[in-house]
Amino acid sequence: MQGTLDMLVLRTLILGPAHGHTIAQMIEQTSENALEVEQGSLYPALHRLEDRGWLSSEWGVSDNNRKAKFYRLTAKGRKELNAATGRWRRMTRAIDLILGPSTE
Amino acid sequence: MSMRRFLHRSRKDEDLAAEIESHLAHQQDANQAHGYDPEEARRQARVRFGNPRTTRERVWRYRSFPWIEDLRRDFVFALRALRKTPGVTFIAVLVIAVGIGVNTAVFTVIDAVLLKPLTYPNPQELVSLTNTGPRGSFSGASIPRFSLWRQQTSIFQKVAAIDFGGAGMNITGTDHPEQVQGIHVSADYFAMLGAPLVEGRTFTAEEDSPNGGHVTVLSYGLWKSRYGGSPNIVGSTIQLDGTPYLVIGVIGPGFVTETPADLWVPFQFDLNSKDNVFFFTAAARLKTGVTIPQANAQMRLVADEFRRLYGNDSLPPNGSFGVDSLQKEMIGDTGSRLFVLWGAVAFVLLIACANVANLLLARATARRREFATRAALGAGRMQIIRQLLVESLTMSLTGGALGLGLGFVGVRLLLRMNAGDIPRIGEDGARIALDPNILLFTLGVSLLTGIVFGLVPAISASRTNLATALNDNGSRSGMGIRSSKFRSVLVIVEMALTVVLVVGAALLIRTFMNLEAVDPGFALHNVLSMSMSVSGDRFQTTAPVAHVVQEGADRLHGVPGVVDAGVSNCLPMAGGFGMSFDVVGRPKGGADSSGGAGFCSISYGYFTTLKIPLLGGRAFTKGDNATAPNVVVINEAMAHHLWPGGDALRGRILIGAGAGPAFAEEPRQIIGIVGNTHDNGPNSDPSPMMYIPLAQMPDLETALNSKVAPLYWFVRSQGDPHTLTTSITTALREASGGLPVAHIRTMEEIEAVSIARQRLNMLLLSVFGFAGLLMAAIGVYGVMSYSVQQRTQELGVRMALGAQTSDLRNMVMRQGMVLTMIGVLIGAAGAFWLTHFLGSFLFGVKPLDPISFIATPLLLCIVALASVWAPAIRATRVDPMAALRVE
Numbered sequence: 001m002q003g004t005l006d007m008l009v010l011r012t013l014i015l016g017p018a019h020g021h022t023i024a025q026m027i028e029q030t031s032e033n034a035l036e037v038e039q040g041s042l043y044p045a046l047h048r049l050e051d052r053g054w055l056s057s058e059w060g061v062s063d064n065n066r067k068a069k070f071y072r073l074t075a076k077g078r079k080e081l082n083a084a085t086g087r088w089r090r091m092t093r094a095i096d097l098i099l100g101p102s103t104e
Numbered sequence: 105m106s107m108r109r110f111l112h113r114s115r116k117d118e119d120l121a122a123e124i125e126s127h128l129a130h131q132q133d134a135n136q137a138h139g140y141d142p143e144e145a146r147r148q149a150r151v152r153f154g155n156p157r158t159t160r161e162r163v164w165r166y167r168s169f170p171w172i173e174d175l176r177r178d179f180v181f182a183l184r185a186l187r188k189t190p191g192v193t194f195i196a197v198l199v200i201a202v203g204i205g206v207n208t209a210v211f212t213v214i215d216a217v218l219l220k221p222l223t224y225p226n227p228q229e230l231v232s233l234t235n236t237g238p239r240g241s242f243s244g245a246s247i248p249r250f251s252l253w254r255q256q257t258s259i260f261q262k263v264a265a266i267d268f269g270g271a272g273m274n275i276t277g278t279d280h281p282e283q284v285q286g287i288h289v290s291a292d293y294f295a296m297l298g299a300p301l302v303e304g305r306t307f308t309a310e311e312d313s314p315n316g317g318h319v320t321v322l323s324y325g326l327w328k329s330r331y332g333g334s335p336n337i338v339g340s341t342i343q344l345d346g347t348p349y350l351v352i353g354v355i356g357p358g359f360v361t362e363t364p365a366d367l368w369v370p371f372q373f374d375l376n377s378k379d380n381v382f383f384f385t386a387a388a389r390l391k392t393g394v395t396i397p398q399a400n401a402q403m404r405l406v407a408d409e410f411r412r413l414y415g416n417d418s419l420p421p422n423g424s425f426g427v428d429s430l431q432k433e434m435i436g437d438t439g440s441r442l443f444v445l446w447g448a449v450a451f452v453l454l455i456a457c458a459n460v461a462n463l464l465l466a467r468a469t470a471r472r473r474e475f476a477t478r479a480a481l482g483a484g485r486m487q488i489i490r491q492l493l494v495e496s497l498t499m500s501l502t503g504g505a506l507g508l509g510l511g512f513v514g515v516r517l518l519l520r521m522n523a524g525d526i527p528r529i530g531e532d533g534a535r536i537a538l539d540p541n542i543l544l545f546t547l548g549v550s551l552l553t554g555i556v557f558g559l560v561p562a563i564s565a566s567r568t569n570l571a572t573a574l575n576d577n578g579s580r581s582g583m584g585i586r587s588s589k590f591r592s593v594l595v596i597v598e599m600a601l602t603v604v605l606v607v608g609a610a611l612l613i614r615t616f617m618n619l620e621a622v623d624p625g626f627a628l629h630n631v632l633s634m635s636m637s638v639s640g641d642r643f644q645t646t647a648p649v650a651h652v653v654q655e656g657a658d659r660l661h662g663v664p665g666v667v668d669a670g671v672s673n674c675l676p677m678a679g680g681f682g683m684s685f686d687v688v689g690r691p692k693g694g695a696d697s698s699g700g701a702g703f704c705s706i707s708y709g710y711f712t713t714l715k716i717p718l719l720g721g722r723a724f725t726k727g728d729n730a731t732a733p734n735v736v737v738i739n740e741a742m743a744h745h746l747w748p749g750g751d752a753l754r755g756r757i758l759i760g761a762g763a764g765p766a767f768a769e770e771p772r773q774i775i776g777i778v779g780n781t782h783d784n785g786p787n788s789d790p791s792p793m794m795y796i797p798l799a800q801m802p803d804l805e806t807a808l809n810s811k812v813a814p815l816y817w818f819v820r821s822q823g824d825p826h827t828l829t830t831s832i833t834t835a836l837r838e839a840s841g842g843l844p845v846a847h848i849r850t851m852e853e854i855e856a857v858s859i860a861r862q863r864l865n866m867l868l869l870s871v872f873g874f875a876g877l878l879m880a881a882i883g884v885y886g887v888m889s890y891s892v893q894q895r896t897q898e899l900g901v902r903m904a905l906g907a908q909t910s911d912l913r914n915m916v917m918r919q920g921m922v923l924t925m926i927g928v929l930i931g932a933a934g935a936f937w938l939t940h941f942l943g944s945f946l947f948g949v950k951p952l953d954p955i956s957f958i959a960t961p962l963l964l965c966i967v968a969l970a971s972v973w974a975p976a977i978r979a980t981r982v983d984p985m986a987a988l989r990v991e
Contacts, residue, residue, distance in 0.1 A: 020123060021130035039127070040154045043120060044162045064133050068126045
């Protein structure tokens with residue numbers, strides 16, 4: 001769904017700065033591997049979010065002692081995350097209401 | 105949307121590449137931790153990530169305006185493609201350049217004449233004040249009219265009086281007397297037109313009243329040329345016709361009047377005058393917000409008041425007053441003339457488009473394998489169309505840029521050819537300049553042209569059927585059918601447009617020939633004409649004028665080489681004066697007793713100098729002077745109309761009755777009848793004319809005449825009159841006590857000017873017609889050559905099966921001629937309808953002139969025959985063996 005990946009990326013970064021590989025791994029692990037991040041989409045998304053001013057980035061050194069680009073959530077990004085989370089909750093609730101209680 | 109994403113694309117791309125590399129390294133580390141060996145770990149990482157280039161492209165595209173990117177690529181590709189076929193490209197660009205060039209040239213003139221407002225501030229407020237009647241409106245004002253009009257402050261800000269054309273004035277008191285264009289105006293004239301002052305001031309109301317003194321305002325041109333731009337000019341005195349005038353101001357160079365003026369002097373009207381003679385024109389500036397219909401309504405009320413004040417005789421019962429937009433009046437019928445020209449030019453451009461489209465279709469056909477390959481590689485139909493459109497636009501814009509240059513050279517040439525009487529373009533078109541309007545127009549035409557001639561080939565090429573095109577070896581019919589249908593249609597269109605153009609040209613050529621063949625009614629050869637201004641205090645009565653004329657004629661007869669000399673107050677073929685008359689002894693107001701006719705006062709040598717034939721009675725002699733009985737000579741048209749029985753010589757007429765006290769005189773005996781002259785130009789019927797001896801003019805009329813028009817001298821010589829110019833002007837100066845002459849021209853030159861407009865029309869349309877013909881010929885040739893080339897194999901088979909070479913030749917020719925015939929028929933039908941618009945430009949030839957309508961199709965068929973001849977012969981040279989082996 002459009003914007004979902006953006007929201008997940010923002011949510012992941014609330015824990016602190018991270019580089020692309022970590023972000024992908026964290027999303028997959030946190031979702032108990034239910035979500036698989038298409039890595040070809042991750043980087044376009046990161047660049048788009050940075051252009052919108054929701055993320056900032058700088059090059060640094062990772063735990064593996066490798067060069068990596070770290071993304072950090074900006075104040076604007078935090079606001080957007082709140083808004084996006086609110087939108088998401090409202091939508092899933094609406095969908096839940098329509099689907100009704102679990103019949104299984 | 106943030107613009108940030110479009111910045112620093114290359115640097116960001118490198119950054120992304122490094123980021124992806126970092127990601128792969130981390131994934132590799134993770135994989136190694138799971139126990140893979142480094143190489144396998146690396147491979148797995150890459151598999152997991154997918155193609156890094158795709159990711160980079162996605163980001164790159166996200167950071168770009170896709171269509172600009174595509175356009176740039178298409179443009180680079182177009183340049184490469186166009187360079188591959190330099191011949192076609194060159195011809196196409198050239199054809200477009202010519203097409204756009206003529207359009208730009210004609211538009212430039214239209215822009216200057218019709219679209220640009222007058223050079224005065226708020227020109228839409230300027231109107232000329234007119235007299236209206238059942239036969240339309242005409243300008244002309246008398247003092248009582250002017251006086252009443254200028255009181256209409258509810259509709260006018262300012263009202264001014266201006267000389268009709270100006271009698272000319274002589275700057276005297278120096279060794280080089282000079283005739284200059286001195287124009288009488290009323291005091292409000294300069295303020296009304298917003299004339300910029302560079303020195304001094306303009307007339308005050310006191311200076312513009314009777315006995316207001318002698319003051320003058322100079323034009324910038326005269327100040328510079330005659331007085332060297334002297335800073336002391338204001339306050340100095342110059343001699344005009346022997347009278348000292350105080351120079352009070354100089355008008356700036358930006359002030360261009362439609363009637364050119366060297367200096368201005370005040371009219372100094374006596375506003376209490378009851379004299380209703382028309383001898384000037386009036387113009388006004390409307391109050392802001394007052395519309396022309398509102399002004400007209402008010403002017404109708406003014407007419408009623410005028411009638412109440414000056415009696416019913418002062419204004420005919422169905423006459424009234426009105427206003428006309430000054431700009432509209434100045435342009436006159438030039439507008440329709442330029443639009444006809446533009447129509448013709450648009451046709452040239454359309455033919456050019458059809459021709460280029462044809463070339464491009466052929467080129468697109470030859471490239472169909474290329475398009476098929478690109479389609480196979482994933483190019484969509486829109487992409488191929490876009491690519492081809494970019495190619496055609498590249499060509500049309502290049503052609504447009506060249507055309508702009510051509511147009512500018514063209515317009516100079518066009519005006520150099522003597523444009524005749526196009527208003528508002530200045531001397532030799534000096535006031536025509538490049539401006540944003542023209543640039544915009546040329547750009548627009550170029551874009552439109554590129555799309556028009558590019559679209560058909562592009563759509564046709566994009567329809568390529570992949571399989572057949574790729575399998576086709578390129579020399580057979582292939583996609584030919586549809587595209588060759590297009591091309592045939594284009595040839596038909598070209599032919600049809602050309603027929604219309606050439607018919608138009610033929611009609612105008614016939615018009616011009618007819619005009620040249622018209623006998624003007626007087627001799628043109630070896631006759632020199634010149635003007636002599638007799639303004640000033642010295643010439644307020646008839647006797648001194650007659651004396652100058654007599655002296656001058658006598659002295660000219662003494663000049664070796666001069667055969668005869670005469671004088672008139674009108675210039676033949678340049679319009680003249682009109683006057684009312686009543687036949688004595690018939691009831692007033694009848695069709696055969698009262699009316700208006702041309703009116704010239706002449707010296708007794710006039711008829712013999714211009715060889716106007718005497719048809720009955722006698723001509724004037726020296727004896728017809730002020731003391732002799734009043735006499736008049738009329739022309740054949742007038743005699744025929746009023747005395748159909750042929751007894752005109754017994755008639756007497758009263759001239760100028762009711763025109764005002766200046767014209768009051770005794771009835772005149774008709775003593776002679778002379779041949780008709782075409783005074784209003786050769787394309788209008790001769791009008792009735794009255795000639796009276798110059799020596800018998802009423803004094804007041806002479807005074808008026810001297811104020812509004814110069815005298816014209818006519819001198820017939822044995823050889824080329826130009827060689828006598830110096831001795832003639834010297835003789836006249838001596839005879840007249842120092843009066844200079846100006847506007848020295850032969851009558852042949854004057855006649856050339858009177859038909860210059862038709863000459864220009866004819867020349868232009870001939871050039872356009874020829875250009876169209878040439879392009880249509882190229883079109884037919886191209887289509888037939890191509891068709892022969894495409895059908896090489898078929899022709900070979902036919903030949904192998906025993907077809908005669910003459911059969912093949914005739915087959916090709918028949919095809920070409922069928923296209924031509926269809927085009928010619930359509931074109932003839934179109935011309936049939938369109939030439940009606942030419943009606944008012946023609947003379948002695950009907951819009952449906954059979955000769956033009958027969959000759960043009962014949963000409964086109966001959967040209968088409970010549971164009972298909974070469975391809976047809978080529979068809980017969982096909983070697984059957986070679987043709988079959990092509991496979």
